[in-house]
Amino acid sequence: MNTTEKFQKYRQLGLKLTPQRLAILEFLEGNTSHPSADEIYQHVAQQFPSMSFATVYNTLDALRRKGQILELCIDPNKKRFDPNPIPHHHIFCTKCHKIVDVEHDYQIELSSEESKGFKVMGCNIVFWGLCPECQKEELNKENLNN
Amino acid sequence: MNTTEKFQKYRQLGLKLTPQRLAILEFLEGNTSHPSADEIYQHVAQQFPSMSFATVYNTLDALRRKGQILELCIDPNKKRFDPNPIPHHHIFCTKCHKIVDVEHDYQIELSSEESKGFKVMGCNIVFWGLCPECQKEELNKENLNN
């Protein structure tokens, strides 16, 4: 999507596309690292040294309300953001806090008794464990102890 | 479990059972509201006006490390605690932030390609939607608008 198309798209969504927002969008586009607000801030602040956290949070919240991004509650320390709003799942490394996408479409249903009267709108699965890098570190530790 | 049995149990786990900890444990026991640290603090502070947050967090962390409770990452605003450490799932009300248990044992597996090299240790499913009370409120709103 080129810049003109982006302007059209976000204008249709009722969002003004400022240079700061464009920079945030371009950082997020295709980004699969599930960055935190701070990581997004650190990156765009390189181009806009006057960038403030208020703008980052404001933009992320506007994008979330328009269904363009997901706010993830997976990392216990901070919110992480996912530029892919299509429902999908995640694997979380409990050691380094890496988050990786899982595209598998599980057909998970709650029976009416199980849903306890809730109107269920969706579900998210978080697999957790150790990423390849952290597994290696664990092995190194063990070897040092022997 | 009576108090004597609790002392034995926690002593075996390597935890000193102080009156403050006992009060926290008794508040958590059978509690399915998934309270936050602040809610736990507010409750036990009634019996122990000198109670500090440090003690609440310290106790919760000790219990978590011994596998006695779960720290839930479901409510984006704060950690919530679950006295039931047996793996299970949850439904989350996005409006009032109520969390309800789901005991259904889904057999969810990740293929080796899907797990991207992670050593997967477990998974948690969060269903989200509106609880019965918040559905009613939504209906009332609609009626007011008509």
Place this chain on the structure above:
DNA sequence: CTGGCTGCAAATCTTTTGCATCCTG
């Protein structure tokens, strides 16, 4: 031109930490 956006700073909220003192085992 006007309503939404930005930047700044202060405030808020949750959680953590250092440390002196206390008390369980």
Place this chain on the structure above:
DNA sequence: CAGGATGCAAAAGATTTGCAGCCAG
């Protein structure tokens, strides 16, 4: 009586807010 636990207060982090000015549409 030793090591872990408590209480207090301050600090640390993440996120939100108020507000004056700015600028995209």
